[in-house]
Amino acid sequence: MRSGTLPAPLLVGLGAACELAGREMEYDHAHVSAMSERLVKGLTSRLDHVVRNGDERQTYPGCVNLSFAYVEGESLLMAMKDVALSSGSACTSASLEPSYVLRAVGADEDLAHSSIRFGIGRFTTEEEVDFTMDRCVASVNHLREMSPLYEMVKEGIDIKSIQWSQH
Numbered sequence: 001m002r003s004g005t006l007p008a009p010l011l012v013g014l015g016a017a018c019e020l021a022g023r024e025m026e027y028d029h030a031h032v033s034a035m036s037e038r039l040v041k042g043l044t045s046r047l048d049h050v051v052r053n054g055d056e057r058q059t060y061p062g063c064v065n066l067s068f069a070y071v072e073g074e075s076l077l078m079a080m081k082d083v084a085l086s087s088g089s090a091c092t093s094a095s096l097e098p099s100y101v102l103r104a105v106g107a108d109e110d111l112a113h114s115s116i117r118f119g120i121g122r123f124t125t126e127e128e129v130d131f132t133m134d135r136c137v138a139s140v141n142h143l144r145e146m147s148p149l150y151e152m153v154k155e156g157i158d159i160k161s162i163q164w165s166q167h
Helices: 008-046 073-079 100-104 109-113 126-145 148-154
Strands: 050-052 063-068 115-119
Touching (some): 008 050
16 A cells, blocks of 8 residues: 555556557567577587576576586686676575575586576677677687686596595
């Protein structure tokens, strides 16, 4: 309950906005889906060891969460500071702990630490997606050049079978 009279101009504005959103919803969904598919296909075709987190069919295409193995998510965020991104899941983006949401959908701890969340909206352009892909590919490749784990994997070493010592 609210006391007083509701502001008629705001109610009319809300009604017009809802009508417009309803008319454009199908186009917006198709556009966001196309941009999402462009991003995912572009990154997975240009980089190895990329995992899409979550179900590919039962998802909102405007929120793409990808893990880039052998790269820390926070390092990738810093390398791509000219692109607005988040690490992990929305629930844990303020924490350096691995996302419990990503762990719940099956990501192991290493992949949960290496995930980045891309937001795609109705105004996202192909040029912006391509720019983001180019920056991401360059940044992942640069960070992997410094990764001894990635070098070991490229040499065929199964790093999951190594017994690491604690220091």
